Amino acid sequence: xxxxxxxxxxxxxxYRVQKDGRRRGIAHRRFADAEAAALHLVEANxxxxxxxxxEVARVGRHQP
Numbered sequence: 001x002x003x004x005x006x007x008x009x010x011x012x013x014x015y016r017v018q019k020d021g022r023r024r025g026i027a028h029r030r031f032a033d034a035e036a037a038a039l040h041l042v043e044a045n046x047x048x049x050x051x052x053x054x055e056v057a058r059v060g061r062h063q064p
Contacts (some may be wrong), residue, residue: 014055018039027055 007012014027015034028034034052 016053016055017050 015031016027017034017038026036026037031040031052038050038052042048
């Protein structure tokens with residue numbers, strides 16, 4: 001599978017590759033790294049879909 005098979009739009013990261021409904025994946029600093037990981041996962045898991053997300057913010061509760 002080549003990059004030419006997909007439409008991609010890159011913006012500032014970090015990026016995570018994950019399967020729908022699963023927990024967050026490993027953070028990648030560059031879109032190209034996340035894209036390479038996603039292509040590897042798609043090739044290893046035919047018929048599955050993976051998404052690349054861009055982390056905008058993290059919200060959590062501060063525990064003293």
